[in-house]
Amino acid sequence: MSLHLPSRRVVRSATALISPQSSLSFLTPCIQTRLFWGRAGERGDIDARSKPQNPLTEEYLKRKPKQQALVRGDLAESSIFEDEEIAGPKPKVEVDKQGAQKKLVRNPDAMAAAIDPDPRSRERWERKMVIKGIHKRGRLTRTQQLKREERVILSKSHDFKTSVKKLMPLARQIAGKTVEEAIIQMRFSKKQVAKDVKEHLEHARNEAIVKRGMGLGLKNDSFTPVKIQTKDGKRVKVEDPTTLYVDQAWCGKGLFGRSPDHRARGNIHIMKNRTTSLSLVLREEKTRIRQHNEREQKAEKKKLWVQLPNRPITAQRQYYSW
Template sequence: MSLHLPSRRVVRSATALINPQNPLSFLTPCIQKRTAFWDWSRRNELPDATRRPQNPLTEEYLKKKPKVQPPTRGDLAESSIFEDEEIAGPKPTAITKDEKGVEQKQLVRNPDAMAAALDPDPRGRQRWERKMVIREIHKRGRLTRVQQLKKEERVVLSKSHDFKTSVKKLMPLARQIAGKTVEEAIIQMRFSKKKVAKDVREHLEHAKNEAIVRRGMGLGIKDQDFTPVQIQTKDGKRVKVRDPTTLYVDQAWCGKGLFQQTPDHRARGNIFLMKNRTTSLSVVLKEEKTRIRLHEDRLKKEQKKKVWVQLPNRPITAQRQYYSW
C-alpha cells in the first residue's frame, strides 16, 4: 500500500518536521481555490513592482481622448410657434452661470440644421403652395359641392366597444337597423330575441346622445313652414318625413376585434381550442333632410335622362365595300 501525496504537500511535511510547533500539519486536508476570483482578489495585494505593466498605447489614447462635457439645454428658434413669453417667462440670456460660477454660453437652435426634418423637400412644398394659390384664384372663394354639403348637413360616426359575439351573429342586426330612424331601430332591438340586441340598443342610445350634444342634430323643426313629404329611399322603400331633423341610421357595419382561446373538452380525452370572438358595431347617423336631398337628386337625374331609341339618328360608319364572309 502506497501513500499518494503531492509534491507540494511533501515539502510542507518536511518543513513541519523541522518546525516542532505544528508537527502534524501535513496530515490536515488542503483545499485549493481555483476560481477566477482568486487571482483578481490577490492582485491588489501584490506590490507595484510585481504588477503587470499597462499598455502604453491605451494610456496614450486615454490622455488624448477629449472629455465629454454634459449637454446644455438649447433654446427655441425665433420662428417657433411654441414660443410664448407670457407662459415661458423671460428668455434666458446668452451667457449663463453654472453652480460654480463659471460662465457658459447658451446654445441657440439653428433653423438651417432643423430644416432637414421640418422641410425635407422645399421645392415640392413651394410647388404645392403655388398650386393651392392658383386653385384658390380660379375658384374665387367658391366651395365645391362636397364642401358645401359638409357645411349644410351634419353627420356623426359612432363606433362601439367590442361585444362578446361574432360578426356572423351581429351582421343581421346591423342590416336590420340600417335605413330606419333611430327610434325605430331602438324599438326593433328592444323586442329582438338576440342576446347581443341589448348591447346594440345601448350603443344606439349612446350614438343618439352624442349626435345631439356634439353636432346639435335632432333638435326639432326650425322651419315651421315645412310640410310633410313622402320620399323613396335608395332601396325602394317609401318613407313619410314629418321632421327634417329626425335622426336615421344611414350605414351600419361590423368589425372584428380581439379574441381569446379557451379549452373545449371533447370525447376520448381530446381538447380543442375554442375562440371567444369580439365584434364592434359602427353606425353613421344623419338627418332626414339629407335623405330628402338624395331623393330630389334622384328624381332630377331621372328627368334629365334621355329617352332610349332603338335606332338613333347617327351616321353609319365602319362599312365595307364587300361582304365580310
C-alpha cells in the first residue's frame, strides 16, 4: 500500500520533526484553493500572509480609508415592481425644512460598472478622436456630413409565422414607396402575412417620429414641389421633403418549430414551421431629392459618345504588317 503525499510536504514534515522548537502545523489538514487566475496556495499560507507582520503595514492599513457602502435606491410610488415582502422595508426618507422629500443621490461609483465599464479604452478612443480631428482640421467626411444632414432609422420586426418565399414579394412591393402608400397596399393585399407587415410599418413610422424626429413636416411653406426620378426609373412628385419612404426592405430567416405530418401506411413526416423577420430602412424624401440631383449632375458631366473619336494617329508604317 502506497501513500500519495507531495514531496514538498514530506520534506517540511521531516524538518519540523528534527528541529526542537518546531510546531505541529504540518499535522493540520491543508487544502489548496484554486482561483480564476491560478492556484492561490494552501489555506494555511493564506491565513499567515493576511496578518501584517510589519508595523508600517499595520499603520498603513489603519490610515487606509474604508470603502463607501452602496446606497440602495428606491422605486416610484406607482411602480408595478413594488413589493415590500420581497424587496424588504424601504430606507428612511429624509425630509427638508419645507417638508419636501429629499431625493436619494445616486452613487457614481456604483453606476460606473454599467456606464463606463472600461475607462482606459474610453480614454484611448477619445484621444484617438482628438488627434484625428486635429489632423483633418475639423473637416468632416462625406459620410459624416450626410449623417448630420439626413436622418435614417432601421426597424426590425419580430418573427412572423411565414417563410421567406411568401414574405419576400411583399418586401419588394413596399420598397421605394412612401410609408402611407405602403400601408394602403398592405391593407388591401390578399396575402395573409400582409396584416403583420402593415402593423410593422405603423410601428416603424411611430418609432421614426419619436426617436429621430422624422416626418414632422415643414414649419414654413418655403419648399416648392418638385418632380424627381427614383433609382428604379419611376417619376415621383415630392410636396414635403420630410415625408417618410421605405428605402430598403429585406427578410431574414428566424427559428422554426417541428410538428408531425401523418401520412399513409403509418408514416410520419416532420414539418418545419418557419418564421421570418422583416427589416425596414426609413428615410426622408430630401434624401431622394439629393440622389436625383447627383444623378442629373453626373449625366451632364458625362462626355458624348462618338463612333470615331478624334485622337492622334500614331505608329504609322510605309509597308503592310503581314
